[in-house]
Amino acid sequence: MINFVRDKKKMEKEKTDKKDHILDVAERVFAELGYDGASTRMISGEAGVNMAMLNYYFGSKEGVFLAIFERRITTFQTVLLSIGNDDSINSWEKLDKYLDSYIDKVVTNNCFHIMLNREISKSKKNELTDQITDIIMKNVTVFQNIIAEGIKKGDFNKDADQQLLVATIFGTKNYIVNTPHISSRVLGFDVLDTNIQNDVLKPRFKKYMKTLLKAYLQNENDNK
Amino acid sequence: MINFVRDKKKMEKEKTDKKDHILDVAERVFAELGYDGASTRMISGEAGVNMAMLNYYFGSKEGVFLAIFERRITTFQTVLLSIGNDDSINSWEKLDKYLDSYIDKVVTNNCFHIMLNREISKSKKNELTDQITDIIMKNVTVFQNIIAEGIKKGDFNKDADQQLLVATIFGTKNYIVNTPHISSRVLGFDVLDTNIQNDVLKPRFKKYMKTLLKAYLQNENDNK
């Protein structure tokens, strides 16, 4: 067996790569089978590591689950927050930017969002669902503020139902991303195919969402 | 011990009542914890029956799951189908009727729809997800046909994205019903409270959905 010479830098890189690899696999398996349906043996098996490594690295199965979260949420939320707080653009532009960023992210990281929504859909509360709720609410609040601000400024129709509009944008996204078997049959192509996602789904989804929101939020006496 | 005189009719009633009771409980527990998260012990325990009764009546855990489906889908789908096939009303009225029936049903039977959507959100295909997909697609197809017909007739805007509109109506519904922790915080009330559902949620949801679809589907040169 050949023994490579590896410096410390390289090692650390490989270590985090290994942990990252485990999380990649776990994220996919959790999305495929759900948290309860996915076993630690299956995850470690597909990741090509010993089962005990999951506990060695992440402490427990739940630790793996939470590690997946921490990896995804931080950068994403700061991006959305910065859009919400950008005072140099008007409400319509904010809406556009938010939708562009949001749709890009959730379509690309669909495994994560499938996993996330499966767990939050458990109607019985527990520590985990509370944590997930808080995470999701941060994204929701940014969107809500954009709408509320737009209405206050007079850019958006004041009769709009802010709360249910939240349900529409996030619900529409969830439908496409989280139930791929259904949405693929409705749309006529495989929504999980990366190429189709980038070339067809994302632009079409963005365009649709903007048109829909414009139709609903536009003041009745306005013309475009 | 008193021995009641009971005719055959009465007996059968009680038997189906018991099976129905088990399915009621199972439906709730599945919604609370997911299919994998809910154990047969827990279901039988909460239903107050011996564990073996689940297998005696329904063959297996999956049998319980499928029995819940058969109980719910039949009547519901015929109602929606009859609306879709009603030629005495125009497309706008069909849309209204469909939304009224659909929203009433899914909000009331929220446990069932939570359960249904949790399982279909597993991205790995299996026999069960295929069955659920077929069931869901029937409801979707009725809605799609209403939209397609309306566009063909010229009632609806021909530039409308039919497919993504499907994602919006069913997605918005799912968001409200399937993630009650989130939607309750967004809306500011408990979406699982039966009284609130009937007095507040249903009428508001119907009104919103109709307004949204009208804004999007209305021909640009039309006035109401």
Added chain:
DNA sequence: CAAAATTAATCAAACGATTGATTAGTTAAA
């Protein structure tokens, strides 16, 4: 009608399999 035979409903106990987790020991790196 009454006794016997048959069927349906229910139960506690136990089955083998699988779960998440831990151990004690080995290998590799610093």
Added chain:
DNA sequence: TTTAACTAATCAATCGTTTGATTAATTTTG
């Protein structure tokens, strides 16, 4: 040599299911 990375073996607990036995209800028989 000390520490970190990794492994095979094993743990108790829980899973869905099955069993054999028992009770209750119904039908058949004499």
